[in-house]
Amino acid sequence: MRRYGKNPDEDDIRVRPNTKGNRPRTHTRPKHEDASWGMVLTVDRGRITCLVEDRTIMAMKARELGRKAAVVGDRVALVGDLSGKKDTLARIVRIEERGSVLRRTADDDDPYERVVVANADQLAIVTALADPEPRPRMIDRCLVAAYDGGLEPLLVLTKSDLASADKLLETYRPLGVPYVVTSRDELYEGRAADRVRDLLDGRVTAFVGHSGVGKTTLVNALVAQDRQRSTGHVNAVTGRGRHTTVSALALPLPEGGGRRGGWVVDTPGVRSFGLHHVEPSRVIKAFPDLEPGTENCPRGCTHDEPECALDAWVEEGHADPARLYSLRRLLASRERREGD
Ligand SMILES: Nc1nc2c(ncn2[C@@H]2O[C@H](COP(=O)(O)OP(=O)(O)OP(=O)(O)O)[C@@H](O)[C@H]2O)c(=O)[nH]1
Numbered sequence: 001m002r003r004y005g006k007n008p009d010e011d012d013i014r015v016r017p018n019t020k021g022n023r024p025r026t027h028t029r030p031k032h033e034d035a036s037w038g039m040v041l042t043v044d045r046g047r048i049t050c051l052v053e054d055r056t057i058m059a060m061k062a063r064e065l066g067r068k069a070a071v072v073g074d075r076v077a078l079v080g081d082l083s084g085k086k087d088t089l090a091r092i093v094r095i096e097e098r099g100s101v102l103r104r105t106a107d108d109d110d111p112y113e114r115v116v117v118a119n120a121d122q123l124a125i126v127t128a129l130a131d132p133e134p135r136p137r138m139i140d141r142c143l144v145a146a147y148d149g150g151l152e153p154l155l156v157l158t159k160s161d162l163a164s165a166d167k168l169l170e171t172y173r174p175l176g177v178p179y180v181v182t183s184r185d186e187l188y189e190g191r192a193a194d195r196v197r198d199l200l201d202g203r204v205t206a207f208v209g210h211s212g213v214g215k216t217t218l219v220n221a222l223v224a225q226d227r228q229r230s231t232g233h234v235n236a237v238t239g240r241g242r243h244t245t246v247s248a249l250a251l252p253l254p255e256g257g258g259r260r261g262g263w264v265v266d267t268p269g270v271r272s273f274g275l276h277h278v279e280p281s282r283v284i285k286a287f288p289d290l291e292p293g294t295e296n297c298p299r300g301c302t303h304d305e306p307e308c309a310l311d312a313w314v315e316e317g318h319a320d321p322a323r324l325y326s327l328r329r330l331l332a333s334r335e336r337r338e339g340d
């Protein structure tokens with residue numbers, strides 16, 4: 001079931017679906033009427049790599065954008081040199097309204113919660129079944145970030161050669177989150193990538209996961225070799241060398257053979273999500289069976305208080321108690337704890 005995002009059957013996945021239409025807005029200065037639309041592939045210290053038609057070009061924010069930042073997945077209007085030739089630089093004059101947002105938490109280096117990926121349809125939460133041990137609380141926080149930001153979650157459970165997925169799947173069954181389980185042998189034989197691609201086809205999927213879960217191994221199996229994130233050589237997408245900034249990076253999935261492609265957005269260094277501004281009402285939208293039951297809740301109900309109407313709703317048989325339990329667990333995961 002598709003509760004969020006846009007029509008997955010868009011013809012051209014390289015140009016993000018544009019719900020507002022391609023017409024510039026009325027307050028836009030006429031001189032930018034001839035701007036071209038592109039998609040942001042990565043951002044590195046103010047240098048914004050964009051895809052315009054089939055060209056990869058470098059751009060900077062125009063001054064008129066002010067403090068507004070362009071992030072990976074943004075649809076942007078560009079002017080200037082769009083040839084993509086070496087040492088050319090275009091200017092981003094507009095950022096399209098975002099269809100979804102994935103926010104990371106503030107950290108020591110940066111006190112602000114920021115959008116790290118825009119317009120992703122899906123959030124792939126990569127978790128190893130062992131080595132390292134799965135962290136359900138972390139998964140819950142990812143799910144909340146996805147529901148809140150308008151992304152559909154997808155569980156990617158790796159290393160099933162080391163441990164069974166049964167227990168974890170049991171925990172998440174009431175949520176009905178789609179999942180895929182992969183193992184080392186399947187990875188080597190290419191079957192794992194095929195099965196994961198089935199779930200990514202024609203869509204933009206942000207990948208998150210803790211260090212060591214096998215995210216890089218999987219992402220590299222999914223995208224063509226010449227498009228993989230570089231680890232020391234010149235980057236195939238940005239043309240730049242290795243550096244310490246690890247920005248999110250959009251990598252195209254191969255098309256053809258019945259596949260429409262799509263994008264993997266790798267998000268290295270994103271350790272946790274900004275759940276500070278999460279509204280329970282937005283999370284509950286992902287629970288259409290429970291949402292009508294909140295009608296009799298007291299105003300501003302946290303849905304975890306004695307007056308919450310959801311208990312009665314479930315007792316009356318309108319929804320499965322396991323669903324309410326899962327919803328409450330997700331809402332509780334918003335509270336930060338040591339190790340989150
Ligand atoms: N047994 C087993 N090992 C795997 C599997 N997938 C990946 N690995 C191994 O797990 C280790 C971590 O994989 P990476 O792909 O580097 O993990 P990552 O999540 O990208 O971690 P960072 O690179 O630290 O961000 C590597 O030694 C992989 O070979 C799997 O399905 N089974």
Ligand SMILES: [Zn+2]
Binds near residue numbers: 294297298303309310
């Ligand atoms: Zn309530």
